[in-house]
Amino acid sequence: MALVPYDESSAVPALAKLRESSAEFHFANHSVRLTQDWNRLGVAAVVWDAAVVLCMFMELGHVELKGKTAIELGAGTGLVGIVATLLGANVTITDRVPALEFLAANVHDNIPPSLQGAVKVSDLTWGEGLENYEAGAYDLVFGADIVYLEETFPALLRTLEHLSSERTVVLLSCRLRYERDERFLGLLKRKFTVKEVHYDGQRDIHIYKATRTADKRDL
Ligand SMILES: C[S@@+](CC[C@H](N)C(=O)[O-])C[C@H]1O[C@@H](n2cnc3c(N)ncnc32)[C@H](O)[C@@H]1O
Structure with a gap:
């Protein structure tokens, strides 16, 4: 299975920051420093731009988060x-x-003790x-830059379907690099109602909101 979202040789400048040993951000009145x-x-x-753009979107208050049950893929x-x-x-x-x-260490280092129980x-x-x-148990499902490996599309769709009920909001933050990425959105639309809710032109990142509707459940 290919491990990179695109051909490294065509993306050298973009890769430079990915090779740094840490990345720092300021969100929700906290410094977040990720190894x-x-x-x-x-x-x-x-850290991929899609994650940063989705965090900016959340911080701007576009997503109701307080007390919600969420999962990130x-x-x-x-x-x-x-x-x-x-x-x-x-x-x-x-x-x-x-x-x-690696993920657990970054999470542990960036969540204050009072919130460790929430993650x-x-x-x-x-x-x-x-x-x-638990099937359909989540209010929110997040995915940042997870649409890039065509061979994973069927499994990713099954996962989104499993985790979602009709009250679930799926937020996918994507850089659409190849035609195959657009094809994934087409597959998603067979089961979910999909709407683009944000586009960051500077970083070329789209955020899609997908909700599973009753009439699409059995199609
Ligand atoms: C491009 S990275 C994005 C990471 C992070 N969401 C971000 O935006 O910074 C893609 C992520 O998807 C994960 N991934 C790839 N294939 C997967 C699979 N079959 N099941 C679960 N996760 C997978 C990789 O391990 C990686 O963390």
Whole structure:
């Protein structure tokens, strides 16, 4: 399975900041300092623009977070889940097993003791072990830059369907690099009502809101 979202040779300037050993942000009145390690874990150990844009979107108050139950898929360094926790949600932050130790350390280092009980780091490889996650139990499902591997699209869709009920809001923050990424949105629209709710032109990041509607459930 390809590990990078795009051909490295065509994206050298963009990759420079990904190779730094840490990335710092200020969200929700907190400094968030995330360790990065491209050489150790590749895409899962660096902060992608899609995560930053989704955090800005949340901080601007576009998402009701207080007291909500949320899950983040393909969290990488965990920025989105960390900021959602700081803004008042109860968050399960997930990624594949190889990324978990790194993710858990970043989450632990950036969540104040009083909020450690509101966050959990957990293994979720898309499409696998879904029975470990209660079906339709989440108010919010987040994904930042997780639409890039065509071979994972069916499993990712199954995962989104499993986690969502009709009251769930799925927020996908995406850079659409290839036609295949657009194809994923087409597949998503077969089961969800999908609306673009934000576009950051400077970073070329789209945020899509997807909600599962009763009439699309059985199509
Ligand atoms: C481009 S990175 C984005 C990381 C983070 N969300 C961000 O925006 O900074 C893609 C993430 O998806 C995760 N991922 C890739 N395939 C996956 C799969 N089949 N199941 C779960 N996570 C996966 C990777 O481990 C990685 O953390």
